[in-house]
Amino acid sequence: xxxxxxxxxxxxxxxxxxxxxxxxxxxxxxxxxxxxxxxxxxxxxxxxxxxxxxxxxxxxxxxxxxxxxxxxxxxxxxxxxxxxxxxxxxxxxxxxxxxxxxxxxxxxxxxxxxxxxxxxxxxxxxxxxxxxxxxxxxxxxxxxxxxxxxxxxxxxxxxxxxxxxxxxxxxxxxxxxxxxxxxxxxxxxxxxxxxxxxxxxxxxxxxxxxxxxxxxxxxxxxxxxxxxxxxxxxxxxxxxxxxxxxxxxxxxxxxxxxxxxxxxxxxxxxxxxxxxxxxxxxxxxxxxx
Numbered sequence: 001x002x003x004x005x006x007x008x009x010x011x012x013x014x015x016x017x018x019x020x021x022x023x024x025x026x027x028x029x030x031x032x033x034x035x036x037x038x039x040x041x042x043x044x045x046x047x048x049x050x051x052x053x054x055x056x057x058x059x060x061x062x063x064x065x066x067x068x069x070x071x072x073x074x075x076x077x078x079x080x081x082x083x084x085x086x087x088x089x090x091x092x093x094x095x096x097x098x099x100x101x102x103x104x105x106x107x108x109x110x111x112x113x114x115x116x117x118x119x120x121x122x123x124x125x126x127x128x129x130x131x132x133x134x135x136x137x138x139x140x141x142x143x144x145x146x147x148x149x150x151x152x153x154x155x156x157x158x159x160x161x162x163x164x165x166x167x168x169x170x171x172x173x174x175x176x177x178x179x180x181x182x183x184x185x186x187x188x189x190x191x192x193x194x195x196x197x198x199x200x201x202x203x204x205x206x207x208x209x210x211x212x213x214x215x216x217x218x219x220x221x222x223x224x225x226x227x228x229x230x231x232x233x234x235x236x237x238x239x240x241x242x243x244x245x246x247x248x249x250x251x252x253x254x255x256x257x258x259x260x261x262x263x264x265x266x267x268x269x270x271x272x273x274x275x276x277x278x279x280x281x282x283x284x285x286x287x288x289x
């Protein structure tokens with residue numbers, strides 16, 4: 001068996017049945033890849049059941065839920081140069097990680113590769129595939145695919161050195177939008193991110209937690225926090241004012257604004273404005289969206 005140079009990291013919480021299915025798919029499709037499961041404070045016996053059924057999988061058991069940033073612990077635990085992310089309801093197709101490894105090997109400043117996502121039993125292309133393939137940043141001749149400033153975490157592979165060098169996934173956002181901020185931070189540090197359509201990830205989405213209202217609150221809150229973390233102060237002020245106006249007649253916006261305001265001191269402490277070259281690219285991407 002060829003040993004992979006890519007560790008697969010999965011952060012999970014209370015979805016053991018789906019996780020076990022994912023691990024079986026990874027066992028079949030990426031048998032040489034080390035796997036690290038970061039158990040985000042599960043109460044359904046995840047750690048014990050995974051260890052019993054998949055003894056080769058390393059389980060990091062946390063006592064509280066760290067959200068998306070729990071993946072950082074898996075990256076630190078990895079001993080390979082590359083780290084692929086899966087969710088507890090997604091897995092990589094056979095051969096996908098070998099293609100990504102080849103891309104990293106050929107492009108030393110490539111920090112992240114995002115692949116093509118196929119959804120459900122029908123393997124429907126996720127709408128993000130089209131957005132990434134037609135990125136307004138265009139195709140850099142020195143990269144194996146279009147330059148991007150966003151990705152789906154369940155279809156992304158990072159260069160471990162790059163991920164750790166920028167501090168990984170920011171804990172302030174907790175969940176939703178963390179991919180965009182990580183892509184910005186990689187670009188600010190001089191790393192490239194690209195889309196590679198030959199690297200396929202399968203995603204069979206588990207039922208969403210919290211419903212549409214809760215998800216919208218997180219999206220609005222994290223959009224505002226991201227602006228304060230990385231954009232010019234004028235953009236943070238403008239984003240705050242826009243959300244405040246929206247909050248007058250929108251319950252989700254009111255909740256998001258309140259949650260964001262409580263986190264603004266932490267955002268100020270973690271603030272690091274993007275370089276002008278990256279800001280220009282961010283504006284291109286947001287303008288196209």
